[in-house]
Amino acid sequence: MEIKFENVSYIYHANSPLAKVALNNLNVVFEDNKIHGLIGPSGSGKTTLVELINGLSFPTEGTIKIGNDILNKKISKEVLSKIRFNVGLVFQFPEEQFFNSTVEDEISFALKNYKHKLKRIDKRVNDALKMVGLSSKYLTLNPFYLSSNEKRRIAIASVLIYNPKVIILDEPTVGLDNKGKKYFIKLIKKLKNDYHKTIIVCTHDVDMLYQIADDVVALNNGEIILSGDKNEVFNEVDLLDSHNIEVPKIVKFIHKVRITKGIKLDDSKDVKDLIKDVYRSV
Amino acid sequence: MNIIQIKNLSFKYKDDFVFYRLNFNIKKGEWVSVVGPSSCGKTTLMKLLTGLLFNDSEIIIDNIRLTKEKINLIRQKIGVVFEDVNNQLITETVRGELAFALENLKIKSTQINSRINDIAEKFNIVHLLDSDPHRLSGGEKQKVALASVLITNPKILILDQAFSMIDPIECEEILEQLKEIHQNKNLTIINLTHNLEETFLGDKIVVIHKGDILIQGKTKEMLLEDKVFNRIGIEIPFIVDFSIKLKLYGLIDSIILDMNKLVNVLWK
Numbered sequence: 001m002e003i004k005f006e007n008v009s010y011i012y013h014a015n016s017p018l019a020k021v022a023l024n025n026l027n028v029v030f031e032d033n034k035i036h037g038l039i040g041p042s043g044s045g046k047t048t049l050v051e052l053i054n055g056l057s058f059p060t061e062g063t064i065k066i067g068n069d070i071l072n073k074k075i076s077k078e079v080l081s082k083i084r085f086n087v088g089l090v091f092q093f094p095e096e097q098f099f100n101s102t103v104e105d106e107i108s109f110a111l112k113n114y115k116h117k118l119k120r121i122d123k124r125v126n127d128a129l130k131m132v133g134l135s136s137k138y139l140t141l142n143p144f145y146l147s148s149n150e151k152r153r154i155a156i157a158s159v160l161i162y163n164p165k166v167i168i169l170d171e172p173t174v175g176l177d178n179k180g181k182k183y184f185i186k187l188i189k190k191l192k193n194d195y196h197k198t199i200i201v202c203t204h205d206v207d208m209l210y211q212i213a214d215d216v217v218a219l220n221n222g223e224i225i226l227s228g229d230k231n232e233v234f235n236e237v238d239l240l241d242s243h244n245i246e247v248p249k250i251v252k253f254i255h256k257v258r259i260t261k262g263i264k265l266d267d268s269k270d271v272k273d274l275i276k277d278v279y280r281s282v
Numbered sequence: 283m284n285i286i287q288i289k290n291l292s293f294k295y296k297d298d299f300v301f302y303r304l305n306f307n308i309k310k311g312e313w314v315s316v317v318g319p320s321s322c323g324k325t326t327l328m329k330l331l332t333g334l335l336f337n338d339s340e341i342i343i344d345n346i347r348l349t350k351e352k353i354n355l356i357r358q359k360i361g362v363v364f365e366d367v368n369n370q371l372i373t374e375t376v377r378g379e380l381a382f383a384l385e386n387l388k389i390k391s392t393q394i395n396s397r398i399n400d401i402a403e404k405f406n407i408v409h410l411l412d413s414d415p416h417r418l419s420g421g422e423k424q425k426v427a428l429a430s431v432l433i434t435n436p437k438i439l440i441l442d443q444a445f446s447m448i449d450p451i452e453c454e455e456i457l458e459q460l461k462e463i464h465q466n467k468n469l470t471i472i473n474l475t476h477n478l479e480e481t482f483l484g485d486k487i488v489v490i491h492k493g494d495i496l497i498q499g500k501t502k503e504m505l506l507e508d509k510v511f512n513r514i515g516i517e518i519p520f521i522v523d524f525s526i527k528l529k530l531y532g533l534i535d536s537i538i539l540d541m542n543k544l545v546n547v548l549w550k
Contacts, residue, residue, distance in 0.1 A: 012417070041449045042421025092420050092447070093368060148365060148443070149320035171420060174446045175365070177319040177476045179515035204421070204449045207520065246450040249520035249541075256541060261549045271520065275527050282533060282548050 001067045001086060001165040001198050003030040003053055008062035010048055010222075022048040023222045025062070030200060030215075035192050037209040037230065038202040040219035041244045046202045047092060049219070050168045053200070054089040055080050066166070085114065088159035092170040092202075094151040095144065103129075103146075103154055104139040110162045128157040133183050148175030156187075167191060168200045173208055181208065188212055210234065210248035210269070218245055231267065250274060285310040285438060285470050286331070289340040293326060300326045301493045311468040313461075315481035315501070318490035319515040324474035325365060327490075328442045331472070332362055344437060361436035363444035367423045371415040376407060376426050379415050383434045397433055404459055405429045406452070420447030425456065432463065441473045445480055457483050478505065479519045482539050489514070505537060 010023040023045045030036050038046050051057050052064060055071055064071040066083050075083075091097045100106040107125045126136055132153040138146075143154050152175055159167060169188075173181050189212060191197045203209055209216065209230070216233040218225040220243040226233045234240075234247050237255040241247075247255075253274070254265045263281055268274040286308040293301045300323040308314050318324055329335040331343070333353040341348040343356050364370050373379045377398060384394045402408045405425050410418060415426050424447050431439065439460075445453045461483045463469055473480055481487050487504035489496040491514045497507060505522050512518065518526075525537035525544065538544040 042425070042447070042452060043419045047419060093366070095366065095368070147321040171447060174420075175320070175443065177515045178512075178517035180320055181517065204447070206450075244449070244451050253520075253524070253541060253545070256545050257549070260542075260545055263549065271524050271527060274524070275531060278528070278548065279531060279533065 002032045002065075003166065003198070003200075004065040005029075006063045006065070008052065008059045008064060010045075010052060010057065011060045014060050021222055023052075023059075026222075026224055028217055028224055028227055030198060030217075032198050033192065033196050034214040035188060035199045035201065035212050037206075037213035037216040038200060038219065039204070039206060039209065039216060039245055040225075044219045045222040046219055047170055048222075050089060050170055050200060050202050053166070053168060054087050055083050056089070085162065086164055087166040087168065088162065088164035089168045090152075090155045090159050090170060090172060092174070094148075094155035097155055097158070098143045098151075101142055101144075102139065103141050103143050106143050106154060107158045107161055110158065114162065124161050128161040131160055131187065132157045133187075149177065149180045152176060152180075160191075164197075166198045166200070168202070170202045171204070172201060173203065173205050185212055204246070206234070206246050207248050207250075210251070218243070220245065235267075283310050284308065284342075285312075285344055286472075287340075287342040289342075291330065291339040291341065293323075293330060293335070293337055293339070295326075299493050304494060306488060306495060306498070308470060308472065311464075311470055312486060313464055313471040313484040314473070314486045314488060315484045316472060316474045316488050316490060317476060317478065317481065317511075317516060319476060322490050322514075323493065324476075324490065325442055328362065328364075328440050328472075328474055331440060332357065332360055359437040360440060361431035361434060361438070362440045363424070363427045363431055363442065365443040365446065367420070367427045367444075367447075368416070370427045370430075371423060374414055375411070376402075376413055376415050376418075377411045379426055379430045380411075380433055383430065387434065401429045401433045405456065421449055421452065424448050425452075428456070435467065436469070438470045438472065441471070441475070443475055443477075444473075445475075445477070450479075453480070476516055478511065478516060478522065481505070489516075502537065502539075505539075 005026045005028045008026045012020045012022055040046050052059060058073040069079050069083055071083055098106055100109060104125055107128055108121050111121050134153055172184060176184060188199060192199055213230045215228060216230045217227040218233060218240060225243050226236055234251050237247050250268060257263050257265055265277045284307040288304060288306050291301050291304040316324060333348060344359050346352050346356055348356055371379060373382055380398045381394050402411055407425055407429060410422060424444055428444060464471055481501055484501050487501050488498040497510060508518050508526050521539055528534045534547055538547060
């Protein structure tokens with residue numbers, strides 16, 4: 001499902017002395033069945049942008065097209081409900097989306113809300129749990145008492161269960177160790193390749209993004225600095241740097257060698273390839 | 283001189299031991315990175331050191347045995363930044379957040395204002411002073427929490443995954459600031475993390491796994507233990523992984539954590 005921003009602005013406390021522009025006149029398309037990365041420094045507007053797509057806030061100006069539906073401040077309750085069913089958002093802080101005392105109730109909440117038959121819900125709860133790599137022994141545990149790694153997986157499962165067409169993940173690898181991160185990367189790729197989801201990953205972890213994203217949007221001070229194919233975006237090292245936006249370390253190294261030594265190394269994706277190239281050129 | 287001594291620390295939740303007869307000491311003014319995978323007990327250790335969890339094991343902080351009676355005295359010496367920063371922010375403005383502990387310590391308002399301005403400048407949060415901390419981004423919240431702890435000049439700073447949401451460029455700047463405070467004020471830092479990049483400026487790494495210390499030693503020596511980190515699920519940062527492999531190929535003599543320096547050594 002495609003998402004299109006047309007002249008979208010968002011102002012916190014609009015028309016008050018405390019007014020603060022969070023997003024300024026954004027025009028961008030998140031194409032269907034792709035993994036999109038959303039990057040930018042702290043406070044650049046990333047979380048505000050993804051909350052708009054989920055209908056948690058409405059644009060102060062402009063329109064967001066989600067599939068055939070239009071999201072703006074005049075949206076009807078029916079359309080909003082449809083959009084929220086199509087767009088699943090996993091919050092930056094998983095605790096902010098938990099409000100049940102067992103994992104089972106937490107994961108099944110959305111489906112119960114949409115009045116699915118109970119027998120079917122049980123199966124889907126187990127399937128969702130399995131997809132995030134957790135066993136059914138978690139069902140009776142309190143989600144608030146789990147480790148941050150487990151909390152994040154439960155938060156993802158509680159979105160996967162209702163099979164949204166768009167999945168937004170806000171800082172999904174925070175609190176995950178390497179094992180958790182590798183599992184997450186595999187899951188995201190599977191959601192795109194096997195289930196044809198549109199995925200938006202909002203993150204500071206550009207090294208992870210470099211492995212999984214198709215396209216990247218770079219934000220700063222509520223404006224789009226760059227957007228498009230990840231390689232083209234990340235190769236703009238100096239521009240991103242001037243906006244305090246990190247690029248993948250491997251890209252940074254190759255850029256540094258070119259700028260300071262005048263040597264052009266290949267655009268390697270991993271350390272093994274880079275070593276071979278360095279070995280040849282030193 | 284040891285500022286923290288942990289002797290035979292055992293702790294369990296229900297029937298599962300998190301730590302079993304754990305022993306280690308931290309010297310005054312040392313920056314120790316406690317590294318371990320998810321659920322290895324990092325947050326439990328933080329809670330035991332700050333008296334948020336208690337048991338009978340012997341923990342001595344700045345020559346005082348940690349007991350329920352002495353906990354308030356010990357807490358005056360320790361500043362903690364929690365992983366879940368939302369639980370730590372309690373006032374309506376960032377300025378109020380920074381002033382809160384100082385007001386409780388009955389410090390004069392003129393002095394409070396000057397300390398707020400100093401720390402806000404240091405951590406680049408001057409523009410946020412009148413904002414509601416709960417409406418800030420994750421990274422901004424973590425910066426405010428860190429500043430509100432350091433403003434009280436604690437002897438010991440405990441960080442529990444405190445930089446997880448701060449963007450990498452800013453994180454590097456904050457770590458540099460911390461290094462300065464650590465050196466100038468002889469601040470003892472315990473950074474509980476699974477991100478090895480946060481350990482580069484520290485003195486020592488202690489790796490915790492399955493309730494015990496797996497290995498410990500000087501930071502640069504420990505970073506060479508890539509096989510150990512891989513085995514327990516800790517991500518090896520690009521610059522460390524790259525350096526270790528370059529060393530294996532005989533292209534450099536020892537690991538280099540600074541990218542500029544590495545480029546200059548490779549292409550002299």
